[in-house]
Amino acid sequence: MSDLPQDYPVLVYGRGEDEEPFQEETNVRVLNLRGGLITLATRVEPGQHLVLINLTTEEDQPCRVAFVGEQHLGRNIIGIQFCRFAQEFWRIDRPTHRKSNASTAEPFWEQ
Numbered sequence: 146m147s148d149l150p151q152d153y154p155v156l157v158y159g160r161g162e163d164e165e166p167f168q169e170e171t172n173v174r175v176l177n178l179r180g181g182l183i184t185l186a187t188r189v190e191p192g193q194h195l196v197l198i199n200l201t202t203e204e205d206q207p208c209r210v211a212f213v214g215e216q217h218l219g220r221n222i223i224g225i226q227f228c229r230f231a232q233e234f235w236r237i238d239r240p241t242h243r244k245s246n247a248s249t250a251e252p253f254w255e256q
Contacts (some may be wrong), residue, residue: 147166156198161187172199173225180211180227184220189213195225206234 173181207228214222
């Protein structure tokens with residue numbers, strides 16, 4: 146993960162509890178090629194689908210909410226998991242490979 150920049154500006158699109166669409170600008174705070182952490186003022190739920198827009202390239206990346214963490218300064222910390230490999234979305238030349246144990250399925254944030 147050290148080869149990846151730690152702060153990307155993104156625009157998040159989704160639907161609120163009332164099914165009304167929302168958009169909110171934020172930053173991906175911690176990132177690997179499978180997901181990251183964002184903060185949102187808008188309430189979201191685990192499993193909810195969102196779309197991130199990379200503000201540098203204007204490309205989109207579907208993702209889902211993996212978990213909702215504690216609130217900090219009026220914003221919830223949200224773990225997101227990308228629905229497809231994100232190397233192209235972030236314009237990263239070479240991915241960082243981590244040895245994984247196939248017998249133990251861990252969430253991306255614990256690997």
